[in-house]
Amino acid sequence: MAQAAETRKRGRTKEKTVDHDLLLKAYRSMLLIRRFEEKAGQLYGMGLIGGFCHLYIGQEAVVVGMQLAISDGDQVITSYRDHGHMLATGMEARGVMAELTGRSGGYSHGKGGSMHMFSKEKAFFGGHGIVGAQVSLGNGLAFSNWYRGNDRVSLTYFGEGASNQGQVYESFNMAALMKLPTVFIIENNKYGMGTSVERASASQDLSKNGAPWGIPGMQVDGMDVLAVKEAGDQAVAHCRAGKGPFLLEMKTYRYRGHSMSDPAKYRTREEVQMMRTQNDCIENARHRLEEAGVEDKAIKAIDDEVKATIQDAADFAQSSPEPDPSELYTDVLLEA
Amino acid sequence: MATQILMPALSPTMTEGKLAKWLKGVGDEVKAGDVIAEIETDKATMEVEAVDEGKLARILVDEGTEGVAVNTPIAMLTSNGEDVSAVAAPAPKAEAPMPKVAAEGADAKAIAEQGAKGQRAAALEAAPAPEKDWGPTKPITVREALRDAMALEMRRDGDVFLLGEEVAQYQGAYKISQGLLDEFGPKRIIDTPITEHGFAGLAVGAALNGLKPIVEFMTFNFAMQAMDQIINSAAKTLYMSGGQMGCPIVFRGPNGAASRVAAQHSQCYASWYAHVPGLKVVAPWSSADAKGLLRAAIRDPNPVIVLENEILYGHTFDCPVDDDFIVPIGKAKIERAGSHVTLVAFSIMVGVAMKAAETLAEQGIEAEVINLRSLRPLDTAAIVASVKKTNRLVTVEEGWPYAGIGAEIAMQVIEHAFDWLDAPPVRVHGIDVPLPYAANLEKLALPQPEWVIDAVKKII
Numbered sequence: 005m006a007q008a009a010e011t012r013k014r015g016r017t018k019e020k021t022v023d024h025d026l027l028l029k030a031y032r033s034m035l036l037i038r039r040f041e042e043k044a045g046q047l048y049g050m051g052l053i054g055g056f057c058h059l060y061i062g063q064e065a066v067v068v069g070m071q072l073a074i075s076d077g078d079q080v081i082t083s084y085r086d087h088g089h090m091l092a093t094g095m096e097a098r099g100v101m102a103e104l105t106g107r108s109g110g111y112s113h114g115k116g117g118s119m120h121m122f123s124k125e126k127a128f129f130g131g132h133g134i135v136g137a138q139v140s141l142g143n144g145l146a147f148s149n150w151y152r153g154n155d156r157v158s159l160t161y162f163g164e165g166a167s168n169q170g171q172v173y174e175s176f177n178m179a180a181l182m183k184l185p186t187v188f189i190i191e192n193n194k195y196g197m198g199t200s201v202e203r204a205s206a207s208q209d210l211s212k213n214g215a216p217w218g219i220p221g222m223q224v225d226g227m228d229v230l231a232v233k234e235a236g237d238q239a240v241a242h243c244r245a246g247k248g249p250f251l252l253e254m255k256t257y258r259y260r261g262h263s264m265s266d267p268a269k270y271r272t273r274e275e276v277q278m279m280r281t282q283n284d285c286i287e288n289a290r291h292r293l294e295e296a297g298v299e300d301k302a303i304k305a306i307d308d309e310v311k312a313t314i315q316d317a318a319d320f321a322q323s324s325p326e327p328d329p330s331e332l333y334t335d336v337l338l339e340a
Numbered sequence: 341m342a343t344q345i346l347m348p349a350l351s352p353t354m355t356e357g358k359l360a361k362w363l364k365g366v367g368d369e370v371k372a373g374d375v376i377a378e379i380e381t382d383k384a385t386m387e388v389e390a391v392d393e394g395k396l397a398r399i400l401v402d403e404g405t406e407g408v409a410v411n412t413p414i415a416m417l418t419s420n421g422e423d424v425s426a427v428a429a430p431a432p433k434a435e436a437p438m439p440k441v442a443a444e445g446a447d448a449k450a451i452a453e454q455g456a457k458g459q460r461a462a463a464l465e466a467a468p469a470p471e472k473d474w475g476p477t478k479p480i481t482v483r484e485a486l487r488d489a490m491a492l493e494m495r496r497d498g499d500v501f502l503l504g505e506e507v508a509q510y511q512g513a514y515k516i517s518q519g520l521l522d523e524f525g526p527k528r529i530i531d532t533p534i535t536e537h538g539f540a541g542l543a544v545g546a547a548l549n550g551l552k553p554i555v556e557f558m559t560f561n562f563a564m565q566a567m568d569q570i571i572n573s574a575a576k577t578l579y580m581s582g583g584q585m586g587c588p589i590v591f592r593g594p595n596g597a598a599s600r601v602a603a604q605h606s607q608c609y610a611s612w613y614a615h616v617p618g619l620k621v622v623a624p625w626s627s628a629d630a631k632g633l634l635r636a637a638i639r640d641p642n643p644v645i646v647l648e649n650e651i652l653y654g655h656t657f658d659c660p661v662d663d664d665f666i667v668p669i670g671k672a673k674i675e676r677a678g679s680h681v682t683l684v685a686f687s688i689m690v691g692v693a694m695k696a697a698e699t700l701a702e703q704g705i706e707a708e709v710i711n712l713r714s715l716r717p718l719d720t721a722a723i724v725a726s727v728k729k730t731n732r733l734v735t736v737e738e739g740w741p742y743a744g745i746g747a748e749i750a751m752q753v754i755e756h757a758f759d760w761l762d763a764p765p766v767r768v769h770g771i772d773v774p775l776p777y778a779a780n781l782e783k784l785a786l787p788q789p790e791w792v793i794d795a796v797k798k799i800i
Contacts, residue, residue: 042372046391049348050411061373079549113582120580129548129585134572140538141573144545151501151527151551174538181533259373265351267384273375280373335583336617338641340669 022230022296030072030229031289032306034064037088038286039314040097041260044087044104048264052322053104057118060088062259065285066191067092069232070159073240077154079145081129081138082161084119085191085258089161093126097317102324109324113331136169138162139188143175146186146249157243161189164253165196167210176249180217183248187239188214190253191226197262198270211253219251226254227283230292257283342427343392345415347401347408350379350386357381358406359414368396370417377403377414394418397427471673474660477628483653485627486516486592489634490554492663494524497552500638503530503539504556504593513558514594514653540566540591544573547589547643554638557593560609560647574643575618590637592646595623596687596738597786599651603774608739610686613645614715614748620669621715623647625690627657629713632667640669647715649688672719674726678706681796682726684749685736686712689787693736696792705800715745723749724756733765734795736787741769763799768792 041059048057060067063085071080071092082089090100095111103110103121111121119133129145132138142160149156166172167190179186190210194201201208211221220242224235232254239250257279261268268276293303347357358380364370370390377388394417401414408414416427480488494500501524506513508521508531521529532539536557543553557563563570574587597606613621620642624630630648637644659665675690676697685693690711697707708726712719727733733753735746746767753765771785 042391045389046348049350050346051349054352081545111582112580112584115582116580122577122581122585124584129545130577130581132573134568137541137568137573140541140569141545141548143538144542144547145549147542148546148549148551151546171537171541174533174535175541177533178535178538178542265354265383265386267386269384335579335581337620338578338586340636340640340642 022292024293024296024298026072026233027230027289027293027296028298028302028306030065030068030233031286031293031303032310033068033071033092034229034286034289035306035310036097036313037064037068037091039310040091040101040317041087043314043318044101045260045264047101047105047318047321053118054106055117056084057104057264058085058262059258059260059264060085062279062284063191063193063226063254063256064088065229065232065289066189066226066254066256067161069229070187070189070236072229072233073236074157074159077127078156078240079127079129079142079149079158080161081142081145081158082131083135083138083163083166084131084133085163086119086121086131090121090123090126090128090131093123093128095121095123095126095128097313098320101317101321105321105324106326107321107324108327108331109320114327115331115335136162136166136171139166139169139172139175142186142188143179143184146179146184147182149185150182155185155244157185157187157240159187159189161191163196164190164192164194164201164210165199165204167213168196168204176214176217176219179249180214180219183246185243185246186249187236187243188219188249188251190251191256192253193256193258195258195262195270198266198268200270209253211251214249214251219249221251221253223253223255226256227279227285227288229285229289342397342422343394343417343419344413345376345388345390345417347410347412347414348379348388349410350381351383354381354410356407356409359401359403359408360385362399362403364396366396366399370394370396390417392417392419394422397422469671474662474665476662477658477660479656480627480659481654481656482624482627482630482648483514483516483518485631485659486634486648486653487518487520489631489638490517491520491523493635493638494520494528497638499550500552500554501528501530502554502556503532503543505532505534505558507531507556512556514650516556516653536562536565537569541569541573543589544569544587547574547587548577548585550588552588552590552638554590554592557591559598559605559650560593560595561605561607563591563593563609570613570619570643570645571616575616578642579618586641587643588641589643590634590646591643592634592637592648594650594653595647596649597770597775597782600777600779600782602777606775608647608737608770610647610715610737610739611744611748613647614718614745616716618643619716620644621647622669622713623649623687623715624713625652625687625711627655627659628665629667629673629711631659632665633669633713635666636669639666644669647687652688652691667713670714670717670719672713672722673711674708674722675711676707676709678708678730680706680730681732681734681800682708682710682723682730683734683736683792683796684710684712684723684746686715686745687738689736689738692787692789693792695789696796699789699793700796705796707796712745718748718752720752720756723753727753727757728760731760731762732796732799733761734768734792734799735765736768736792738770738786740772741767742772744769766795766799768795
């Protein structure tokens with residue numbers, strides 16, 4: 005079998021010398037997302053956030069690990085379960101939370117909501133509400149890097165549910181054909197809304213989904229932030245070297261429902277509890293930090309700082325005014 | 341200070357629910373993420389998870405209580421090692437902070453209505469400007485005009501590129517991109533696989549990142565495969581991003597009936613695209629329209645749909661030779677002045693209307709023919725000015741009548757020039773059936789000059 009199409013399974017990273025600073029950074033970033041999402045859930049419960057709200061709780065290691073593998077200027081695009089990606093790229097919690105509450109201080113001035121936020125500055129290209137659409141768009145980001153002849157890479161995230169959309173395979177073909185510098189990241193959290201991956205995909209090893217086009221793939225423990233980073237490093241290096249796309253299947257898990265109004269009857273409480281208690285990415289990172297001798301005080305300081313950041317974001321999101329009615333008519337077209 | 345736990349809303353429409361069961365008791369340790377209670381709504385039983393840490397100090401709503409309003413305090417948590425017994429019942433209802441609203445109720449409505457009026461007024465404000473005289477012309481085909489427009493803009497701006505099926509090595513399925521590969525090379529003239537959804541999405545992604553793609557659809561019939569990317573990604577992102585992320589892209593290709601290719605390859609998409617805020621839509625008839633409008637489309641910072649016509653590709657018209665020649669989007673052109681009736685048409689139907697006007701002139705009826713050129717934005721001012729002069733309106737389009745461009749034009753005229761109309765507007769349009777293959781049936785389905793003449797005679 006061609007080496008390019010080879011896939012292999014990876015276990016947890018061996019306890020080598022853990023880079024404390026890196027792990028602390030990852031811990032903070034994951035915790036920020038966790039606390040943000042918990043607060044978003046709470047504000048939703050209070051009726052301050054409307055419509056759809058898809059929480060990322062449980063999956064934090066995926067986006068945080070990948071973010072550690074890329075550089076400034078590399079682009080990120082994802083689906084509607086996107087708050088974690090925004091925070092990981094460095095977008096401010098205030099602006100994201102205020103978008104959730106539909107206020108003028110939100111990244112889209114209240115006109116996009118949970119599923120539609122963007123930041124040119126942080127090279128975050130959304131936030132897309134149509135399942136699978138971001139995969140073709142991500143190819144376009146990679147194309148623009150190829151066209152401009154720079155060495156930037158784009159990360160295109162999608163769920164295992166989206167991986168059954170036709171345009172994903174159109175995109176695999178084009179990316180491989182044109183050797184586009186893009187990492188396809190399948191966040192396999194086991195359930196596309198209420199349908200388990202076993203009931204939706206004929207093949208269970210999604211890392212092989214790019215194999216017919218010679219796209220190398222790898223399964224990764226998506227609950228282990230360092231394993232994600234290590235796989236990300238390899239995938240990104242492959243793209244930067246001009247070898248074309250790379251596919252990572254992240255085995256992850258979402259603790260909450262698909263969206264807020266999901267009673268989650270398609271899985272058992274025991275299954276969720278087991279993932280939470282035995283395999284939580286943040287707890288894993290905390291244990292590692294403790295084992296590595298990082299002082300409790302340092303960890304506690306991060307916890308407190310994150311808590312304060314989130315409280316500030318929540319306050320801002322409630323005090324920022326609603327958009328002016330005149331905003332209804334702005335941003336439809338740019339002046340020619 | 342103790343933390344209140346409030347009755348949560350579990351869906352956008354929930355206002356109250358039943359507190360079915362407490363899973364934690366007073367004195368129990370609670371961690372963030374622990375399930376503390378079950379709530380029944382009209383749709384489902386949902387679990388309530390704790391957000392904060394602490395000991396459950398008080399339960400304020402007993403299990404089994406029905407009709408608990410959202411945001412009612414249902415329990416109290418201690419915080420920071422506080423003693424359970426020290427936690428008092430809450431002060432009367434903690435109000436959820438109300439959003440500060442810039443304007444409410446009647447005010448907001450007034451502001452919004454003003455905005456809507458502003459939009460309409462802007463459309464009528466601009467008095468029809470005379471068509472600019474670009475000096476000397478030479479006869480070229482519509483095909484050459486489109487090719488020249490792309491070549492000129494690609495020389496001018498390195499971010500512009502063309503992609504689509506057969507555009508490079510094959511020189512275009514309809515030879516529109518003839519010679520472009522030789523001049524610009526395979527990086528800027530890109531053959532794609534047959535994968536409309538995939539390459540349209542790729543082009544939109546590239547445009548969001550600042551490039552200026554021209555997407556050629558072999559015909560617009562195939563663009564239906566890419567409709568989601570055109571509407572949901574290209575047209576809406578600027579708005580959804582609060583103005584941060586524009587999409588400078590052109591989608592072009594032949595639209596409407598060709599000849600004897602039957603229903604799936606013969607459809608006019610004008611009203612589909614013209615329906616969508618966030619898109620501009622143009623439909624050239626002559627070589628000058630084609631060259632000028634395509635140049636304007638490529639320079640426009642918004643997504644522009646260019647609806648060409650296969651039959652017109654080989655037609656020859658005089659076209660200005662000036663290197664700067666361009667046609668602004670949003671301006672109609674009066675192709676023929678007249679005082680008895682206004683014929684409004686676009687694309688190949690401009691030719692049909694012109695033929696009808698010649699015949700009518702022989703019979704003493706002077707028709708004014710408006711070539712729309714742009715379908716969105718529509719040059720309502722030009723149409724209204726003409727109808728105020730002629731007092732009669734006939735619209736001519738190849739597409740189906742239902743919710744079509746003719747219906748929109750007629751409504752605009754009723755809104756803005758009702759009192760000037762001496763007769764009800766009449767629509768000439770393709771017959772409301774999938775286009776048939778048989779030569780005789782196809783001809784019966786598509787508007788002919790005689791149909792326009794008959795329509796005019798009905799109202800004169």
